[in-house]
Amino acid sequence: MSLIYRINSLNVIHEVIDGEVVMINLDSGCYYTMNDSGCYLWQLIEQGFDHSQIVSIVAEEFSVSAEEVKHPISIFMNRLLEHGLIVLSDTPALTSPIMVHAKKMSYGPPELIVFEDMRDLLLLDPIHEISEQGWPHVASKN
């Protein structure tokens, strides 16, 4: 049975504008964009296509062989899973998802571009002491 994915909408906010995607993982503080083919795959995931369908659609849309796209797509899906942007789903794929078409471009391996510079904002402050009133402090302050 082909793998089915769904976007991790609990932690991920995302938007596709004119074929460019912006997404933020609220749990990790990472934010992302993708190259053109990555964005196209993202829209196919969003529409509910399963892994096999995605491979077939990408091959047809870009007029390349399924063999050529199969491995890069698997790598890409694993990257999305590793970053918590998608999760595996046991819900059956949609029988008639809405077809999306790639904007005119030549095929390139899908790529996830990761930005980690704001992750520190989500780090927990280490609590060093608790006041008599019950409020925690990071450290003693004079």
Next chain:
Amino acid sequence: MLTSLTALNAKEYFSSVIAAFECAVKATSDIRRYYRLGPGVLCLRYAGEALVTPLSTAFSHLEIAPCLPSLMIHCWDSISTETPMPPPPWPSTAYGARGHIIGYNDEVIRTVYQPGNDILQMYNSIEHTGIYWMQHLHLLPYWEKSFPMRNLIHWWSKSQPLQLVHAAAVGTNKGGVLLTGKSGSGKSTTALTCLNSPLQYAGDDYVMISNKPDPFVYSLYNSAKLVFDKVGVLPYMEGKLSNPNALSGEKALFFLHQHYPKKLNTGFPIKAIFLPRVTNKSKTALRPATAAEALFALAPTTVLHLEGDSKNAFDKMGHFVKSAATFWIDLGSDLEEIPHVINEFLESSYD
């Protein structure tokens, strides 16, 4: 940690804190200040004088006569009012990222407490009422004075066609530009170069945007922050620092209402979103950006600095970037040229 066996829930705790605030008012005085808050009204209600100046200065350009508030925030500290705060009812394991208190955030009540700066903020979305408490004023970090209560305003804006965003804005009543990008992108420098130009200033760090009916920006804070070594390149800013003795660990902080009251604008239509980028060229130039690039500059830095309601905020920002023109502004080393480039763009957009 002091916790009772029957811990108060979020609503009960909120009520107990409001009751403690009223005790603090009785022990000191009831001070109310009113400000424009976008199309609404903000009332800051203080127990005693201690927090008035530190928390109100950034809003001072928006002060208005008393009227019915859209948002009321109760501000107090325990030391100056000699009024204890009810102890936190949550366990020590409840402190999450950005001060989120696990179990004390729901559709009605929002709660953050950051052990790093010891400020409790709570919001009741039904009563449009907030709480801003700290143990002692001396724990207030300098940056909080520059954009006080941003989370409370963010939570309030959830039910409004408004969104607090991490951005600067300059322009005139006829229209202006939103400048957005993460810290260090050049937002503040760009905004402050406009003080010596026909353009006015609506903010350099946080402003409020609206999508209805057209893109619009409201000023929130008249503060400006600069890394100290940048002050020298804006000579007219020297001598206007509010924190000249604390620059070893703080950015230079200015309150422009005290020095440039006529250069402040409370809000204007947005003609474009500019994405500043520091270059090594001398000339400043505009080049088209995509709406996605604008959202990429605006959204992560906004939602990752604010607590909660991220999806709602992201959707509002997505709509906003699609309804405005978007440009990169490649900042040249000739800072005097920057406002000219912006002004020239705006003049052409007014037709």
